[in-house]
Amino acid sequence: MGTLESGSEIDGFRLGEVIHVGSMASIYRLAGAEGPLPLVIKVPRLGPGERAVNVIAFEVCRMVLGALAQGPHHPTLVAFGDLETTPYLVMEYIEGPRLSDWVRRAPVAAEEIARLGSAIGLALHDLHRQDAIHLDLKPTNVLFRAGEAVLIDFGLAHHNHYPDLLAEELRFPVGNWVYMAPEQVLGIRCDPRSDIFALGGLLYELATGRTPFGNPRSSRELRRRLHREPVPPRALVAGTPAWLQEVILRCLETDARERYASAAEVAFDLANPAQVEITERGKRDRPPGWRRRVQRWLWARKFEPAPCPPPTTAAGPVPIVMVALAAPPRAAALSEALHDAAGRLLAADARCRIACVTAVPPAAALSGEREEDTPTGRHIRHLVELRRWASQLDLPEERVTYHVLESEKPATALIDYARVNEVDHILIGAPQSGAATRLFPGVCGQVVADAPCSVTVVRARSSV
Amino acid sequence: MKLALFADIHSNLEALTACLAHAQALGAQRYAFLGDLLGYGADPLAVLDLIERHAAEGAVVILGNHDAAVLGRPDDTLNSNAKAAIAWTRAQLGPQQLAFLEDLPLVVRDENLLFVHASAAAPEQWIYVTSLREAGDSIRAAAGAFVFSGHVHEQKLYYMNAEGGPMLFQPIPGVPIPVGKHRRWLAIVGSAGQPRDRSNKACYALADLERERLTFFRVPYDHDLAAQKVRSAGLPARLARRLERGA
Numbered sequence: 001m002g003t004l005e006s007g008s009e010i011d012g013f014r015l016g017e018v019i020h021v022g023s024m025a026s027i028y029r030l031a032g033a034e035g036p037l038p039l040v041i042k043v044p045r046l047g048p049g050e051r052a053v054n055v056i057a058f059e060v061c062r063m064v065l066g067a068l069a070q071g072p073h074h075p076t077l078v079a080f081g082d083l084e085t086t087p088y089l090v091m092e093y094i095e096g097p098r099l100s101d102w103v104r105r106a107p108v109a110a111e112e113i114a115r116l117g118s119a120i121g122l123a124l125h126d127l128h129r130q131d132a133i134h135l136d137l138k139p140t141n142v143l144f145r146a147g148e149a150v151l152i153d154f155g156l157a158h159h160n161h162y163p164d165l166l167a168e169e170l171r172f173p174v175g176n177w178v179y180m181a182p183e184q185v186l187g188i189r190c191d192p193r194s195d196i197f198a199l200g201g202l203l204y205e206l207a208t209g210r211t212p213f214g215n216p217r218s219s220r221e222l223r224r225r226l227h228r229e230p231v232p233p234r235a236l237v238a239g240t241p242a243w244l245q246e247v248i249l250r251c252l253e254t255d256a257r258e259r260y261a262s263a264a265e266v267a268f269d270l271a272n273p274a275q276v277e278i279t280e281r282g283k284r285d286r287p288p289g290w291r292r293r294v295q296r297w298l299w300a301r302k303f304e305p306a307p308c309p310p311p312t313t314a315a316g317p318v319p320i321v322m323v324a325l326a327a328p329p330r331a332a333a334l335s336e337a338l339h340d341a342a343g344r345l346l347a348a349d350a351r352c353r354i355a356c357v358t359a360v361p362p363a364a365a366l367s368g369e370r371e372e373d374t375p376t377g378r379h380i381r382h383l384v385e386l387r388r389w390a391s392q393l394d395l396p397e398e399r400v401t402y403h404v405l406e407s408e409k410p411a412t413a414l415i416d417y418a419r420v421n422e423v424d425h426i427l428i429g430a431p432q433s434g435a436a437t438r439l440f441p442g443v444c445g446q447v448v449a450d451a452p453c454s455v456t457v458v459r460a461r462s463s464v
Numbered sequence: 465m466k467l468a469l470f471a472d473i474h475s476n477l478e479a480l481t482a483c484l485a486h487a488q489a490l491g492a493q494r495y496a497f498l499g500d501l502l503g504y505g506a507d508p509l510a511v512l513d514l515i516e517r518h519a520a521e522g523a524v525v526i527l528g529n530h531d532a533a534v535l536g537r538p539d540d541t542l543n544s545n546a547k548a549a550i551a552w553t554r555a556q557l558g559p560q561q562l563a564f565l566e567d568l569p570l571v572v573r574d575e576n577l578l579f580v581h582a583s584a585a586a587p588e589q590w591i592y593v594t595s596l597r598e599a600g601d602s603i604r605a606a607a608g609a610f611v612f613s614g615h616v617h618e619q620k621l622y623y624m625n626a627e628g629g630p631m632l633f634q635p636i637p638g639v640p641i642p643v644g645k646h647r648r649w650l651a652i653v654g655s656a657g658q659p660r661d662r663s664n665k666a667c668y669a670l671a672d673l674e675r676e677r678l679t680f681f682r683v684p685y686d687h688d689l690a691a692q693k694v695r696s697a698g699l700p701a702r703l704a705r706r707l708e709r710g711a
Contacts (some may be wrong), residue, residue, distance in 0.1 A: 056626065062640050084646055162641055163623055163633035 004028070004043060010088050011081050013041055019093075024054045024155060030090065034282040038093040039078060046087065047125045053174055056165050057155030058087055063165075064132055064157040065091065072148050073123035085193040094150045099202065100139035106209035107237045110244050113206045114270040116144070117247070120199055120265030127398060131160035136178040137198035139205070158189045163203060182226050182254045183305040187219055188428060190308035193256040207244060208236040212252055226254060227300030228293070232284035243273045246282030253447035261351055264422040268320070271420065275401040294407025319352045319424040321345050321353045324414050324447065326429060327358040327382050327404075333460035334387060334429045341427050342393060354395065356386040357403045357417055359443075379404055388433055396410030411446035419452045426451055430459035466491050467671045469653045471498035471581070471614020473515075474530065475505030476657030476707070479666040480514060482685035483656050487670055493500065496572075498614040499528025499581030500632035501519045503546060503567075504658055506693035508553045512561050518699050519564075527568035528581040528614070529590040535565055541590065545700040552699055576645065591617055593652060600630035611650040612644070612669075618661050619654035619669070621679045623647055635680040643671075643678045651678060664710035 006015050006028060016029035019040060030039040045059040065077040075092040102108050102116060120142055127134060134141075136156040143150045156175050158164050166174055166189065173184055181197035188194075203211045213231035216222040229250055233240040247269050253259045260266045269276045276282070288296070323342055325335075345351055360382060386402040393400070407413035417428055431444050448455045466558065468487035473480050487495075495518045501573045502508050519525045533539045533550045534557065557565075570587040583591040585601040592597050592615060599622035602611055621633045624647065635641060643649050654667025664684035672678075691704040 059644065083644055129509075140677075161636050161639045163621060165625070167625070167631060188533065 002007060007031075010041065010043065011086050013079075013088070013090060014082040015041060016376075017276060018213065024057055030092065035330065035464055037076065037078070038095070038408075039090055040093045042089045042091065042432065044087050047411075053084070053166075057174075058089070059083060060165055061153070061155045062089055064154045065089070065157045067171070068127070068130055068132060069161055071126060072145070072150065074125045074151050074154070094152060095144060096143045096145040096150070099142040099144075100138055103139045103202075103205055106206050108206045110207070110239075110241050113203060113244060114273060116149075116206065117199065117203050118267045118270035119144065119149040119229065120202070121263045121265075121270060122422070123151050124192075124195050124199065124263035125267065127151065129153050133158045133190070133192050134195050134198075135184065136175045137195055138179055142202070143374075160190065164189055173222075176223050178211050178213070180222070180225075181256070182303075183224055183256055185226065186305055188305050188308065191256050191257050191306065192263070192309065193261070193306075193357050196251050196259050196266060197256075199263065199266060200248050203244075203248045203251065204230065206235060206242055207233045207248060209235060218268065225301060226418045227297045229254075229288050229296060231287045234285045235287055237367075241273070242278045242356075243276040244284035245284070246276050246278050249281040249284075254300070254303065263308075264320070265353070268421050272403070273402065275403075277397045283382070292343050313450065318346075319349055321352055321425045321427065322357055322414075322418055323354045323389075324426060324428040325356060325358045325386060327360050327385065331460065334458070337460040338427055338429055338456050339389070339392060341456060345425065345427075346395070352399075354390065354400045355403060355417075355421065356390050356400065357405060357414060358382055358386060359405045359407055360415045361408060361410075362406045379406075394438060409448075414443070414447055414451050415452070426453060426455045427458055428455060430457050465493055465519040465673045467494040467496060467577075467673055467681070469484065469496045469498060469564050469612050469651070469669045469670075469671065470656045472513060472528070472617055472655035472657060473505075474500055474503050474657035475508040475511050477505070477510045477514070478508035478686045478690040479657045479683075480511055481685050483666050483668040484514075485682075485692045486681060486683045487668065490670055496579050496612060497523065497525045498579055498612060498653065499568075500530045500614060500655075501525070501528065501547065501656075502534050502550075502551050502553050502676070503530030504699075506697040506699060507690075508556050509561070509623075509643060512557075516564055516630050524572050524574070525568055526572060526579050526581050526592065527565070527570055528597035530709075531565050533617075536563065540591070544573075545702055548700055549703060553695065558588040573609060576609050578606045579617075580611065580613050582613060582615040584611050584613070590615065592649070593620075594630060596622070596630045599632070599650050600624075601648065603630060603648050604674060605629050605646075606647065606650075609650075611673075613650065613652055614655065616652050617667075619667050620652040620653075621652040621678070621680075628642060637680050637682040640672070640677040640679045644676055648686035649678075651680075654680065654682075658706060659710045660706070662709070662711045664708060682706035 002016060006014055006017055014031040016031035018028055020027040025042050025044045027040050030041050046055055053085050062080050068074055071341050072078050075094055077091050079090040081088040134151055141153045179198040179201035181194035183191055184194050201212050213225045233248060235244050251259055251330050322338060323338060382404040383402050390400050405413040428444050428447055444457060499525060501511060501515055512569060515525055519704055529539055533542060534554050572603050578584055580587050583593050585605040593602055594616055603624055618633055621635050623631050625631050651669060653669040656666045656668050659667055664687045665684050668680060669678060669680045686688040687707045691707040694704040
């Protein structure tokens with residue numbers, strides 16, 4: 001089946017204007033459809049002269065989209081035709097700018113990249129926690145609608161609940177070679193961190209206007225990413241902030257184990273640049289020297305791709321635990337109890353990450369004369385308190401972050417924080433009698449009632 | 465049309481009853497029993513009676529290696545516990561049950577479906593399909609039909625990729641898998657009566673032939689009662705523990 005005229009009919013669906021003619025499928029607006037969703041119909045290019053992967057991609061797209069829960073980050077599948085007689089997919093039409101619009105204007109400002117990247121990270125996380133992996137992320141496959149990223153074209157995706165129809169199908173790895181992760185080059189299609197690599201590629205391109213590994217034309221060129229590191233963005237665009245480079249290069253690590261463990265974590269870091277711990281990665285400002293290149297080449301000879309993480313249906317691979325701490329600190333016994341509770345969660349899952357959060361009233365309302373009473377002074381004092389509390393947990397820097405939220409409504413601020421940062425579990429101290437309770441009545445109760453995740457209310461063991 | 469598939473029932477009445485009830489609740493209209501109806505468990509008569517009644521209404525029933533052993537056909541692959549259970553089972557059966565077993569086929573082909581206990585490549589050799597090579601042989605021997613089999617006690621789904629190479633997929637219980645007719649498939653439905661993958665839940669599969677979907681299920685059942693009956697019957701204690709632990 002080649003390109004069809006608009007106005008022709010398939011299975012009772014009338015084709016409207018052509019939106020896109022690609023190498024694998026053509027997409028048309030659906031004419032005369034009246035319903036809550038604007039719709040498109042996608043018709044694969046099949047028949048003599050077309051590639052075998054087209055039909056498999058069509059089958060995969062139907063299978064994966066059909067399995068995903070309706071949500072804001074991918075088009076909803078509405079109807080599909082029989083694969084052997086009249087293959088087509090009817091799905092939601094996504095209207096909005098594409099990431100390619102920004103890529104054309106690259107280099108883009110760091111704040112803008114963080115906003116876009118964080119939105120893509122959340123969309124990927126939504127996919128990954130349903131046990132699906134996109135595996136073909138590229139600037140034309142990401143759209144933005146009302147500030148949220150929408151991923152399209154699931155023809156090369158993988159879903160852990162279904163047989164992978166594309167595994168070992170083709171001699172060359174399928175997908176866009178520019179953004180393809182090293183393990184995908186080696187034929188591995190079950191690691192969600194491959195999408196994180198591709199996201200790193202997109203961020204790199206937004207930051208520098210160049211792709212991290214050029215535009216490979218042969219499989220030899222494609223395999224180069226197994227042993228060659230990208231030129232650091234700061235060597236190409238001098239003003240690139242270290243935090244952005246840190247995030248980009250961590251996404252682009254050859255070994256999936258060295259990347260972020262979850263897309264939510266990438267979104268978290270991009271949404272909170274001040275919290276990014278900058279390592280040597282973020283500080284690099286020139287291409288790797290010959291010594292480093294030889295080292296990498298030797299390392300790559302022994303490179304074994306990481307095993308795919310086990311499927312998850314419940315939550316993201318890296319749980320974020322938020323500990324809501326009162327300011328000023330309350331009874332030592334409660335602080336101790338929160339400690340024990342956090343310690344147990346950390347021991348139960350070695351990847352788990354802690355966000356220490358405190359909510360305080362806005363500084364202006366209470367600012368005084370002395371240095372420590374100025375807004376900045378108070379902010380720092382709260383951060384110091386948080387750090388002091390966390391220091392006993394003895395965690396590596398990258399597993400703990402500190403946040404002081406200023407708000408008249410502490411409970412709302414805590415809940416919003418948990419929602420935006422995809423927190424999996426909140427630990428909060430039980431209300432006690434005393435000044436703190438009188439000052440913020442019902443913070444704990446409101447968090448328990450409205451939090452988007454599990455909440456554990458921690459109470460110090462009674463001395464009786 | 466929904467087709468329920470049971471294999472390796474091994475005289476476990478509680479497991480079979482639970483799986484049948486589960487399948488009926490989901491609208492099963494056709495049934496296939498893929499061999500090893502007997503052996504190991506304590507209820508050969510009741511299990512055979514239940515299966516015979518389904519057979520009278522058109523269910524497919526296939527002979528397995530344990531059933532063949534009950535009929536006195538030699539099988540060197542059986543261990544001492546299995547042999548003890550075969551001897552015990554044989555003593556329970558009357559001429560009517562033996563005649564039913566004698567008439568069971570090794571393979572049934574119904575249009576584009578093929579039912580066999582072990583491998584379609586050589587049904588009488590009781591080959592264990594535990595690798596891609598054996599799965600490929602079985603799929604190729606079926607000449608285009610969807611193969612449903614048992615013998616191996618764990619649930620597996622094999623399929624051919626575009627280049628004719630067999631692939632393995634580990635199904636997730638309860639998730640319907642699209643199994644298009646244009647592809648070639650081999651489903652091992654898992655053991656209803658003696659699961660061995662460290663779960664004591666009974667295995668079976670349900671195929672929706674119109675919608676081209678196959679769902680593997682794990683069904684909890686009263687394994688304590690089944691194990692208790694094994695002990696009371698004087699069968700090897702190891703066979704009772706297996707039902708409790710699923711290993």
